[in-house]
Amino acid sequence: MKISVDISMYPLTEQYCQPIIAFIDRLESHPLVSVQRNSMSTHIYGNYVDVMTTLNAEILSVLEQIPQTVFVIKLIGTDREKAVIDACN
Template identity: 75%
Template sequence: MKISVDISMYPLQDQYCQPIVNFINQLETFPEVSIQRNSMSTHIYGDYAVVMACLNQEILKVLESIPETVFVIKLIGTNREKANIRACE
């Protein structure tokens, strides 16, 4: 099953930018998933089991090193990577 994930990371510390960049960079090391960065969140696309395994591994690393980190995650059970989303008319 293909999924799409929208994830945002909020390290509750003064130096918050680099941990976010590091997290996204680590996600990009998994060739089985597709990553799209934007200024508000990161989108991840791929097979459910693979995406969730990647997230599980990388989120655990973050929480072990920066326990005061908030993740906001939205999932949908389809691949929306190439979706043409139009604004409401």
């Protein structure tokens, strides 16, 4: 099953930019998911198991380093990647 995820990360620290960028960079290093950045959130697309495995690993890594981090995650059980690309063209 393909899914689409919209995720925002809010480290509750003064130095919040670098942890966000590092988190997105690590998401992009996973070859089984597709990641699109924008100014408000990050979108992740792929098979449910691949996306959730990726998120599980990377969110755990962040929370171990910066426990005062809030994640806002929205999931939909369809592949919205093409719809987003078409809407932007």
